[in-house]
Every structure is written in C-alpha cells, then in structure tokens.
Amino acid sequence: MPQQQTSSPGQGQRFDWWAAPATATASEPAAAPRRTAVPVQPVPTRPAAARSAAPEPVAAPLAPTARPAAPVGPPAVPPRVPAAAAPPAPAVAPREPAPPVSTTDSTEVYRSVQASAAFQDIRRSYRAFVFPVSGAFLGWYLLYVAAEAAAPGAMRSPVAGPLNVAWVLGLLQFASTFLLTWLYARNARTKRDRAALGLRWDTQDQLR
Amino acid sequence: MTATTGVLTTATPPPVAPAGQHHGLAIALFAVIVLVTLGITLWVGRQGSAAEDFYAGGRDFTPLQNGFALSGDYLSAASFLGVAGLIALYGYDGVLYSIGFLVAWLVVLMLVAELVRNAGRYTLADVLALRLRRRKVRAAAGGASVVVTLLYLVAQMVGAGSLVALLLGTNSAQARTWTIIAVGALMIVYVTIGGMRATTWIQIVKAVLLIAGSVLLTVLLLVRFHGDLFELMRQAARHSGAGQRYLEPGLKYGATFTSRLDFFSLGLALVLGTAGLPHILSRFYTVPTARAARRSTMWAIGLVGGFYLMAIALGLGATALVGSAEVRHANSAGNTAVPLLALVLGGGNGSTGGVVLFALISAIAFATILAVVAGLTLASSAAFAHDIWAGAWRGRRRRVAAAGTHRGDAEEEGAENPSEQQEVVVARFAAAGIGAAAIVISLYAQQLNVAFLVGLAFAVAASSNLPVLLYSLFWSRFTARGAVWSVYGGLVPAIVLVFFSPVVSGTKVALFPGVDFHWFPLENPGIVSIPLGFLAGWIGTLTSPEPADADRFAELEVRALTGAGAA
Numbered sequence: 148m149p150q151q152q153t154s155s156p157g158q159g160q161r162f163d164w165w166a167a168p169a170t171a172t173a174s175e176p177a178a179a180p181r182r183t184a185v186p187v188q189p190v191p192t193r194p195a196a197a198r199s200a201a202p203e204p205v206a207a208p209l210a211p212t213a214r215p216a217a218p219v220g221p222p223a224v225p226p227r228v229p230a231a232a233a234p235p236a237p238a239v240a241p242r243e244p245a246p247p248v249s250t251t252d253s254t255e256v257y258r259s260v261q262a263s264a265a266f267q268d269i270r271r272s273y274r275a276f277v278f279p280v281s282g283a284f285l286g287w288y289l290l291y292v293a294a295e296a297a298a299p300g301a302m303r304s305p306v307a308g309p310l311n312v313a314w315v316l317g318l319l320q321f322a323s324t325f326l327l328t329w330l331y332a333r334n335a336r337t338k339r340d341r342a343a344l345g346l347r348w349d350t351q352d353q354l355r
Numbered sequence: 356m357t358a359t360t361g362v363l364t365t366a367t368p369p370p371v372a373p374a375g376q377h378h379g380l381a382i383a384l385f386a387v388i389v390l391v392t393l394g395i396t397l398w399v400g401r402q403g404s405a406a407e408d409f410y411a412g413g414r415d416f417t418p419l420q421n422g423f424a425l426s427g428d429y430l431s432a433a434s435f436l437g438v439a440g441l442i443a444l445y446g447y448d449g450v451l452y453s454i455g456f457l458v459a460w461l462v463v464l465m466l467v468a469e470l471v472r473n474a475g476r477y478t479l480a481d482v483l484a485l486r487l488r489r490r491k492v493r494a495a496a497g498g499a500s501v502v503v504t505l506l507y508l509v510a511q512m513v514g515a516g517s518l519v520a521l522l523l524g525t526n527s528a529q530a531r532t533w534t535i536i537a538v539g540a541l542m543i544v545y546v547t548i549g550g551m552r553a554t555t556w557i558q559i560v561k562a563v564l565l566i567a568g569s570v571l572l573t574v575l576l577l578v579r580f581h582g583d584l585f586e587l588m589r590q591a592a593r594h595s596g597a598g599q600r601y602l603e604p605g606l607k608y609g610a611t612f613t614s615r616l617d618f619f620s621l622g623l624a625l626v627l628g629t630a631g632l633p634h635i636l637s638r639f640y641t642v643p644t645a646r647a648a649r650r651s652t653m654w655a656i657g658l659v660g661g662f663y664l665m666a667i668a669l670g671l672g673a674t675a676l677v678g679s680a681e682v683r684h685a686n687s688a689g690n691t692a693v694p695l696l697a698l699v700l701g702g703g704n705g706s707t708g709g710v711v712l713f714a715l716i717s718a719i720a721f722a723t724i725l726a727v728v729a730g731l732t733l734a735s736s737a738a739f740a741h742d743i744w745a746g747a748w749r750g751r752r753r754r755v756a757a758a759g760t761h762r763g764d765a766e767e768e769g770a771e772n773p774s775e776q777q778e779v780v781v782a783r784f785a786a787a788g789i790g791a792a793a794i795v796i797s798l799y800a801q802q803l804n805v806a807f808l809v810g811l812a813f814a815v816a817a818s819s820n821l822p823v824l825l826y827s828l829f830w831s832r833f834t835a836r837g838a839v840w841s842v843y844g845g846l847v848p849a850i851v852l853v854f855f856s857p858v859v860s861g862t863k864v865a866l867f868p869g870v871d872f873h874w875f876p877l878e879n880p881g882i883v884s885i886p887l888g889f890l891a892g893w894i895g896t897l898t899s900p901e902p903a904d905a906d907r908f909a910e911l912e913v914r915a916l917t918g919a920g921a922a
Binding site: 253254257258260261266269270273277280281284285288289291292293295296297299302303308309310311313314317320321324325327328331332335340343344346347350351354 | 447450451454455457458460461462464465466469585588589592602603604605608615616618619622623626646649650653656657660663664905906909910912913914916917918919920
C-alpha cells in the first residue's frame with residue numbers, strides 16, 4: 148500500500164533529539180563540548196542539569212514543572228517516556244531558579260544570537276532550501292492546474308493503456324510531494340538539527 | 356462482468372439503494388462509536404485540566420500519534436466520501452481536486468510546522484503576538500480563526516446531517532435535523548470535557564479506522580480486478596456513461612472559461628489554505644519539539660497521500676462496479692459512492708458480507724464526522740478564549756508558566772490578569788457556545804453545497820491567516836499595522852466576494868434563489884482574495900508610521916529556528 152512506503156520517510160527511526168548520529172563535527176558552533184554526552188544517552192543530562200551539580204535523570208524533576216496537572220500519560224499507548232519526556236526539558240530550563248531576566252537583557256541575548264555566525268548559518272541553510280523548493284512545487288502545482296484548464300487537448304494524449312498525460316502529471320504530483328517531503332527532512336536532519344539544538348542550549352543558558 | 360458501452364447504462368446489476376436490514380447493523384455500529392469516543396473523553400478528560408492540557412494535550416504526544424491525529428483532523432467526511440464520490444461521477448476532475456489537498460501539506464511542512472511549534476504556545480495568534488505585541492493583532496488573528504473554523508464546522512455539520520440520514524436510509528428533513536443536533540451535542544461534550552487530549556485520541560482512533568477501512572476496500576477491489584489497475588480504469592470509463600472523456604480533464608470543470616477559472620481559484624485556495632487552518636496549526640503544539648512537529652507532518656503527508664491514492668482507486672471502483680448513474684441516483688453529489696462500493700465488494704445487496712461492509716464503512720464515515728467537528732470546535736474555542744478573550748479583550752500579563760515566552764507583554768498589554776484556569780473555563784464555555792452557534796447555523800444552511808463551504812473555509816484561511824503568518828515569520832520589516840491590514844484585507848474581500856457570487860444569489864441552487872444581486876462570477880474567491888491579503892499586509896507595512904521592531908523580530912527568528920524558550 149502506498150502509505151506504507153511513504154508514511155515513514157524518516158527511516159523509521161524513533162523520534163528523539165538525542166539519537167542523532169554521533170558525528171559531532173568540529174565545524175559546529177561553540178556548544179560542542181557540552182553536547183558530547185548527548186548522543187550517547189537515551190535520557191540525556193541536559194547541560195543545565197550538568198551544571199547544577201546533580202547528575203540525576205532529568206525527566207523526574209521536570210515532570211511536575213512542565214505539566215503540573217497532568218501526571219498521567221494518555222491511556223492505551225503510553226508515551227515513550229525517555230523520548231517524549233526529555234524534549235520538554237529545555238523549555239523549563241530558563242525558568243527553574245527564575246532569576247528574572249529583564250527585557251533588555253533577553254533582547255540583547257536574542258540580538259547577539261541572531262547576529263552570530265552559527266545562527267546565520269542555520270538560517271541560510273533553512274532558507275536556501277525552503278524558499279526555492281516552495282517556489283518550485285507551488286509553481287509546478289499551479290502550472291499543472293492551469294494546464295488542465297488551458298490545454299485540455301494536450302492533456303488527452305494517451306501515454307500507456309488508459310493513462311493519458313493528465314493522469315501521468317497527476318500521479319507525478321503525488322510522487323513529487325513524497326520526494327520533496329523526504330528531501331526536506333533529510334536536509335533538516337543533516338544540515339540544521341544539530342546546530343539548532345546547540346544554539347538552543349546556548350541561548351537558554353544566556354537567558355538564565 | 357459484461358461490458359456494455361452504451362451511454363448511461365450500467366453493466367452491473369444495480370445494487371439498489373440500500374434499504375432495510377443493513378441499517379440496523381449500521382445504527383448499532385454508530386452507537387458503538389459514540390460509546391467508545393465518549394469513553395475516551397471521560398477517561399482522558401480526568402488526566403488534567405490545566406491550560407496546557409486543554410489546548411495542547413499536555414504536549415507529550417509522539418510524532419506518530421500526532422501524524423495520525425493530523426490526518427484525522429484533515430481527512431473529513433468530505434474527503435472520504437466526497438472526493439471518492441467526485442471521482443465516481445467526474446473521473447479525472449475528481450483526481451485533480453484531491454491533489455490540491457495533498458500538495459498543500461508541503462507548505463505546512465516546509466514553511467509553517469516547525470516555526471509555529473517553536474514560536475507559539477496554543478494558537479496561531481501566539482506566533483504573531485511574539486513579535487507584534489498589539490491587542491489589535493491578536494484580536495484580528497483570533498477573529499479570523501473563529502470565522503474559518505466556524506465556516507468549516509458548518510460545512511462538516513451540514514454534510515453530517517445529510518450523510519448520516521442517507522446512510523441510515525431515511526432522507527427526511529427531520530432525520531437530518533436531529534443528526535445535526537446530536538453531532539453538535541456530542542462534539543460539545545468531547546471538547547468541554549476532554550479538551551485537546553481527548554480530541555487527539557478521538558482523531559487517532561478515527562484515522563486508524565479510516566485508513567484501515569480504505570485499505571480493506573482497496574484490497575478487495577484490487578482482488579476483484581486481479582491487480583489490473585488499467586482494467587479498473589477501462590471498466591470505470593465504460594460504466595461512467597461518459598466513455599473515454601471520464602478519464603480526461605474537463606468533465607466537471609471544463610465547460611466554460613469561468614468554470615475553469617473557478618477551479619484554478621479553488622486549487623489556489625486548497626494549496627495555500629491548509630497552512631492557515633487553525634485546527635491544523637494547533638495540532639503542532641501537542642508534540643514536544645519542532646523536530647517532532649516535522650516528523651508528525653511527514654507522517655501526515657504519508658497517510659494523507661496514501662489515503663488519496665486509495666480514494667482514487669475507490670472512486671474508480673465505484674464507477675466500475677456500481678456505475679455512475681446508480682451512484683448519482685443514490686445521492687446527486689456522489690457521497691454514497693464508497694458505501695455502495697462496499698456493498699458490492701462485500702457480496703452485493705442482501706448478502707451478509709455486503710451488509711456488514713456497508714455498515715462498517717458507514718460507521719467509519721460517522722466517526723470521521725465526529726472527530727473532525729470536535730477538532731474544529733476545540734480550535735475555535737481556543738482562538739476565542741486564548742486570543743480574543745484573554746489576549747485582546749481582558750488583556751494579558753505574563754504568568755509564571757509563560758515566563759520566557761511572552762517576555763515583556765506585561766507592559767504593553769492591559770492591566771487585568773486572567774489566570775490560565777479562568778481562561779480554560781472560558782474556553783470550555785466558548786466551545787459550548789460555538790457548538791451551539793454551529794448547530795443553529797447548520798440547521799439554516801442545510802441547502803448549501805458542502806464542497807463549496809469547505810472550499811470557502813480554505814479560501815478564507817489562505818486569505819486571512821496565511822499571509823500574516825508568513826510575513827511574521829519571514830519578513831523583518833513587517834509591522835503591526837501590516838498584520839492587521841493583512842488579516843482584514845484577506846478576510847473581508849473573501850466574505851464580500853462570496854456574498855456577491857452565484858452561490859448566494861442568481862442561480863437556482865443559490866442560497867437565495869429568488870433574487871439576483873451577484874456580480875462576481877466565481878464561486879471561490881481565492882484567486883482574488885488571497886493576493887489581496889498579501890497585498891494589504893505589504894501596503895500596511897510600507898505605510899506604517901513606526902518601523903518594525905528589530906529586537907522582537909530577532910527574538911522570533913531565534914526562537915522559531917532554534918527552539919530556544921519554546922513552550
């Protein structure tokens with residue numbers, strides 16, 4: 148069935164931020180040393196925990212802060228605890244001991260992060276992929292719809308069996324959608340994810 | 356199968372429009388679905404009542420679960436029965452229709468999902484509020500969200516009314532009315548008691564049922580044709596009454612230049628509207644990270660794409676095995692094509708297999724309706740309570756739970772401080788109110804064409820929500836005035852153009868068939884109103900008295916792309 152093949156474009160890996168291939172490259176931004184432990188452990192000691200002395204598992208102290216009134220997971224299919232509970236952790240990081248960051252401070256942090264080379268790289272790799280590709284698939288789709296309306300004659304030419312040009316183009320729309328989904332995910336995974344995660348910890352550290 | 360090529364004949368013995376015993380089984384299965392969904396609601400509803408639970412389901416769903424829920428939210432009964440029905444009646448033009456629904460997901464995946472997940476908390480307006488801290492912006496975006504969801508909701512409930520009545524074999528107005536009321540009451544219960552968590556689980560159950568039912572029918576169909584898809588297409592063309600033209604574009608939309616332009620307009624609305632649908636956007640907040648949002652979108656694309664491929668096969672199968680004339684006879688919009696196909700594939704009218712399969716598919720369609728209306732009601736109530744009531748009307752200060760999210764809001768926005776608990780209470784009441792309003796509107800809008808209403812909801816979403824969202828995320832010079840202008844600059848033309856379109860007056864099938872004040876030739880306003888929305892945002896920004904706040908754009912950009920400080 149088509150959706151069986153296409154529904155797991157991400158190689159069927161389980162979701163977690165941490166299981167990324169442990170090939171931290173030297174070219175990555177400054178946070179590299181702190182992230183070294185990350186790919187190894189399913190439940191990571193996030194940098195904040197490492198710094199705050201107690202290397203205890205992060206999920207436990209976090210659960211109450213993150214979801215105060217929801218101690219129980221959904222029924223029937225409980226969330227995969229390590230994978231699902233870890234990611235909210237960063238959200239909590241800045242508000243734990245809560246030394247209130249004044250507006251100007253956080254603004255400066257965001258401005259400096261925005262100006263940093265690491266962030267500019269992430270933004271460039273994101274936009275360089277997404278803008279041309281979005282233009283391409285929107286253009287291809289609108290051309291396809293316009294062609295059906297404007298040149299029905301050409302669309303009728305038979306190709307194979309009962310298939311004509313219109314059917315082939317339509318099926319190609321399906322194929323290109325699946326292909327672009329996979330390409331985008333691959334691009335994000337290989338070019339952006341690790342750098343973005345590193346910058347996230349950095350930014351949150353600075354905001355504390 | 357004998358093959359006659361005569362016009363308007365069906366070679367298969369017509370499986371007369373269902374009557375009698377299979378409705379008993381269908382009703383029993385409907386009851387099971389109602390009980391199961393209510394059980395889920397009560398069970399899950401106890402798990403938490405904080406704002407994070409109500410709006411975002413606790414944010415601990417996995418990408419797989421959320422991917423199913425996304426496709427559950429997206430694949431309405433209009434898709435399941437409507438698209439297959441369109442293909443059964445109009446062949447290739449129905450295929451054309453389904454492709455826009457799929458390609459739209461690329462916009463969601465690439466431009467919206469991850470950034471919205473990182474930058475917002477519960478609603479679309481959260482993203483805008485991060486950089487444009489004006490109550491007016493929140494009010495505009497929240498209002499547009501309520502309008503879009505209400506339109507979509509009415510479309511679903513009108514469809515539900517006629518559909519359930521049809522599936523139960525009574526086509527009386529009374530049955531339709533009571534169905535609308537019952538569906539509305541159920542969705543209010545789901546949302547007010549269960550919030551996002553229950554709604555998500557209902558979507559997951561529904562999506563699994565829907566995909567399983569489609570796979571089952573497709574497999575039976577392929578077995579029937581020994582896997583020969585070309586033969587399926589040929590036989591469909593033979594039994595369509597249109598011959599070879601059935602497999603060519605133009606059977607439905609090709610008559611005049613206006614109808615082709617109308618289709619182009621609809622295509623534009625479909626492909627751009629999905630990324631502005633509030634109930635789709637709010638789903639991304641149910642997963643913990645942007646990467647999970649991306650992966651759930653990928654699951655959704657796989658499921659939606661696979662589903663539409665199966666819907667194409669099922670539509671062709673309905674024509675090949677049931678015949679276009681019989682499909683049209685049972686329901687002029689083709690909505691019963693898939694149930695009729697199930698009847699034939701199960702062994703025909705009167706056989707046990709046929710009855711069981713017909714009831715099963717009907718029950719899945721019913722589950723689909725219930726799940727989609729619940730998702731819409733939830734998104735609508737969130738937009739009302741979180742954006743209009745708490746954000747814009749009462750004004751909103753930063754709370755403990757939001758520290759780091761809305762830093763600095765306190766100075767700009769209002770003095771009062773409704774707590775999140777209050778806000779959730781308001782949202783629950785809003786869900787009841789919106790549900791009641793949708794019931795009333797649906798009762799009066801029963802004559803409206805469902806496909807048109809869905810197309811309109813997409814057009815409004817694409818005109819009012821998408822421009823402001825994309826500008827906010829990507830344009831550093833975008834200002835609050837630009838945001839307000841772009842929301843209203845898309846929303847108002849879309850509504851006005853529809854009011855003066857042939858849908859409302861001037862034709863026999865119009866809302867007011869007696870009078871004629873239409874001057875806009877198209878049924879779908881997208882081709883005009885979407886560019887207007889973008890244009891208004893651009894002009895509003897250029898004419899802004901104050902420049903864009905670069906600090907806040909920096910915050911939005913850093914948070915959207917890295918996830919720093921994400922809720």
